[in-house]
Amino acid sequence: MTARPANVHQATLLRLLRDLGPQSRVALGDRVELSRSKLAVEIDRLLETGLVVQDGLAASRGGRRSHNVRIAPSLRFLGVDIGATSVDAAVTNAELEVLGHLSEPLDVREGPVAVFERVLALAAKLREAGLAEHFDGAGIGVPGPVRFPEGVPVAPPIMPGWDGFPVREALSQELGCPVLVDNDVNLMALGEQQAGVARSVRDFLWVKVGTGIGCGIVVGGEVHRGVTGSAGDIGHIQVDPDGPPCACGNTGCLEAHFGGSALVRDATTLAEAGRSAELAARLEAAGRLTPEDVSAAAGAGDAAALELIRLGGSRTGQVIAGLVSFFNPGLVVIGGGLTGLGHTLLASIRTQVYRQSLPLATGNLPIVLGELGQVAGVIGATRLISDHIFSPA
Numbered sequence: 421m422t423a424r425p426a427n428v429h430q431a432t433l434l435r436l437l438r439d440l441g442p443q444s445r446v447a448l449g450d451r452v453e454l455s456r457s458k459l460a461v462e463i464d465r466l467l468e469t470g471l472v473v474q475d476g477l478a479a480s481r482g483g484r485r486s487h488n489v490r491i492a493p494s495l496r497f498l499g500v501d502i503g504a505t506s507v508d509a510a511v512t513n514a515e516l517e518v519l520g521h522l523s524e525p526l527d528v529r530e531g532p533v534a535v536f537e538r539v540l541a542l543a544a545k546l547r548e549a550g551l552a553e554h555f556d557g558a559g560i561g562v563p564g565p566v567r568f569p570e571g572v573p574v575a576p577p578i579m580p581g582w583d584g585f586p587v588r589e590a591l592s593q594e595l596g597c598p599v600l601v602d603n604d605v606n607l608m609a610l611g612e613q614q615a616g617v618a619r620s621v622r623d624f625l626w627v628k629v630g631t632g633i634g635c636g637i638v639v640g641g642e643v644h645r646g647v648t649g650s651a652g653d654i655g656h657i658q659v660d661p662d663g664p665p666c667a668c669g670n671t672g673c674l675e676a677h678f679g680g681s682a683l684v685r686d687a688t689t690l691a692e693a694g695r696s697a698e699l700a701a702r703l704e705a706a707g708r709l710t711p712e713d714v715s716a717a718a719g720a721g722d723a724a725a726l727e728l729i730r731l732g733g734s735r736t737g738q739v740i741a742g743l744v745s746f747f748n749p750g751l752v753v754i755g756g757g758l759t760g761l762g763h764t765l766l767a768s769i770r771t772q773v774y775r776q777s778l779p780l781a782t783g784n785l786p787i788v789l790g791e792l793g794q795v796a797g798v799i800g801a802t803r804l805i806s807d808h809i810f811s812p813a
Contacts, residue, residue, distance in 0.1 A: 422556040423469040424813035434810040442490035496552035501797030504631035509542035510798035520551040531581035559801030561604035571601035577668040609636025611800030616791040630756035631680040678732035696724035733768025741776035755790035
């Protein structure tokens with residue numbers, strides 16, 4: 421089992437080294453409120469545990485040169501992002517640099533046993549590639565609400581068979597390391613905070629628009645999960661009481677209007693009705709449509725496809741506008757599979773938010789696409805587990 425820091429000072433030093441890379445003792449002293457002697461004691465104790473190592477001499481700042489220290493380069497974290505239709509797995513070092521990343525299609529409706537077989541197979545491939553002899557911790561994201569302390573999904577609408585399944589306990593036993601489980605959107609928000617567009621922002625919203633629609637809420641630099649772990653489940657906010665039925669059992673939810681399945685449903689209807697020549701041609705060629713087909717049709721100037729994207733963006737922006745008025749974030753990040761629909765989607769969301777929210781909330785509010793794409797979730801997963809490992813035992 422990986423050693424854990426003995427106190428909050430050691431935890432702070434480890435997280436600084438994780439986020440900043442190798443640092444001199446002097447540079448660390450500039451960032452923490454510790455006397456020089458106390459700092460030396462804590463670093464020496466971390467060296468004794470093997471959590472940090474010496475890393476050569478630091479650049480001279482006058483006088484005797486200080487030694488650099490860095491977090492142990494042998495530490496390895498596993499990040500897994502289970503989506504509705506795919507799974508990503510990555511191994512990182514302790515500085516959360518991605519050393520290897522694998523992705524493959526997957527249907528989360530196959531149930532936890534089948535999905536975990538795939539996850540463990542991907543983890544084994546990463547080890548066999550020589551990227552990790554073992555894992556010091558693993559973070560797992562799933563596309564549904566999670567009771568965070570226990571790592572247990574709770575009544576996830578698009579995950580039949582997962583309700584109450586002990587994900588954290590089961591995978592910890594199989595992987596032989598500590599495991600934390602969270603909603604995938606929370607992890608994507610953490611990923612963008614760690615290495616993406618939200619690096620310098622303390623209060624922001626990360627909105628996933630994909631098969632499902634959800635929101636990661638970061639307050640004061642920390643993910644807000646709510647009392648039972650369901651904070652940010654914006655896909656099931658009703659936008660039209662007379663709208664189509666949703667997988668959650670209600671009608672007119674945002675997700676029922678503009679999740680991935682809803683987009684394909686509406687695109688297929690347009691194609692079959694002869695209202696989009698581009699979509700009809702793609703439907704005839706492949707027998708089915710995908711969100712990528714809608715994006716390609718829009719890119720070719722197809723008016724019906726463009727209108728689908730604009731309407732979906734407008735409905736999404738309607739919900740985000742309410743969140744902005746309530747939360748007053750410093751940034752809104754849009755990510756997820758449907759961001760492949762491009763700037764037509766982003767422009768529609770922006771227009772609705774800026775039109776509907778008060779100027780005081782939106783006057784300096786950037787609404788941007790995420791930077792990390794497919795690796796946001798796995799980086800966030802390793803950030804989550806490293807926060808746990810780099811906290812006092």
